[in-house]
Amino acid sequence: AAVVRFNFESWEGVAVSNGILPRMGDLDAYHMSAGSFDEAVRQIISVGGKLPNLTPGDNIFWSVNDNFCVPDSVYDPAINPDGKQKLAKLVQMCQALRDACAAYCIPLTSGKDSMKNDFKADGVKISVPPTVLYSMTAKVEDVRQVVTSDFKQADDVIYLLGETYDELGGSEFYQLYNELGANVPKVDFAKAKELYTLVGEANDQGLIQSSHDLSDGGLAVALAECTFGRDNLGASIELGCGLPGELTSTALLFSESHSRFVVSVAPEDVVAFESILDGRSTRLGTVTADGRLRVRHGSGELLNVATPALRAAWTNGPVNQTIGLESASALHQ
Known part of the structure; x- marks a missing residue:
């Protein structure tokens, strides 16, 4: 994770991390999504961050944004015959996101989705593996302790x-x-x-x-x-x-x-x-x-x-x- 000091008036800062595992999307969409989320979390833990809401009112703030990158999941028997399978993988990715947010008590505050990632040329279509990027931030009380x-x-x-x-x-x-x-x-x-x-x-x-x-x-x-x-x-x-x-x-x-x-x-x-x-x-x-x-x-x-x-x-x-x-x-x- 990268750590940035807010200003020169205090030692407070923010840790910023990313988690993405596109190679694993073709194996299991749920575990790819869960693993990407965990990767972003552990990067912040590694620099000295602490999980939020371990105790009431701990004043530890985290946030996560998602960026889904998936192929067209609208079923069509002629041009997208595996659309239902692709949609099922998208559902699994979302289920993992829900489970991870709940497990670590980290709020999902925003996101951006790209849902039609297919390359077509000369009668051939190549679809990206189901992928999601999680971008995470967490407040750091003292950047000198990183x-x-x-x-x-x-x-x-x-x-x-x-x-x-x-x-x-x-x-x-x-x-x-x-x-x-x-x-x-x-x-x-x-x-x-x-x-x-x-x-x-x-x-x-x-x-x-x-x-x-x-x-x-x-x-x-x-x-x-x-x-x-x-x-x-x-x-x-x-x-x-x-x-x-x-x-x-x-x-x-x-x-x-x-x-x-x-x-x-x-x-x-x-x-x-x-x-x-x-x-x-x-x-x-x-x-x-x-x-x-x-x-x-x-x-x-x-x-x-x-x-x-x-x-x-x-x-x-x-x-x-x-x-x-x-x-x-x-x-x-």
Whole structure:
């Protein structure tokens, strides 16, 4: 999430986030919509936001706007024979929106809908997958207390918050192989709200040094991005104890299960932190000062890469290459 200070007369500000998962729309419209909503919520939680209405009169204000982008759902036996199915998916998306707003007590204040997203040429029609973008805002009482995503210092302890499942359907990993998959990530609203409340309690005590929500690319990408803030910081990660033993290394690294964070905690705060997040946190490893991201699983080393190389690859993705944001030579520097 982005955080903006209102003015120079106070330290109040606003956190702004977005959630969108178009790849998952072809798998399950309900879970795509629920997951997009949760993505926007957890981005704000990650920077230090707290859910509203946990106590009466808590003076915590949130708002969400929707932007539906769906194909024509008006049934016609000749030109739109699957219109009823498309309409059913739209209904599922709206049901998920209702469930998410009610679960997190976040009001839906506005929206914009685009309902005829089909491309037609030479007798062929291509329809967009059912998609919705959720744009969310939340008041921040003191922008000086915001938690950023970058690791802060060597020897801090790294944790994974939340649960990982075999949920690679619609993932960035599968997209690399032109596959869609089947196991779409699903939001457990009750468990997510419980975790977000605990994260707020930890932030109240100043126990979290850095926090990054997990989304596109799963744990592997989040860990890499956490190393981008400060020179020469890396991480040593072990995917063994505390994570589901039945999951493959691929699932552990690239599953896009919702409602998860990577956080770092100073060694002197570990006991206090674990007393709050007991049962919802898994210790992964430590921040290192060698500028490398190392990941092990059992007896095997899965990853050992210099963080500048990770940053260059991340910055120099296909989109940035297309628009010329950074030269491809950066990958080889």
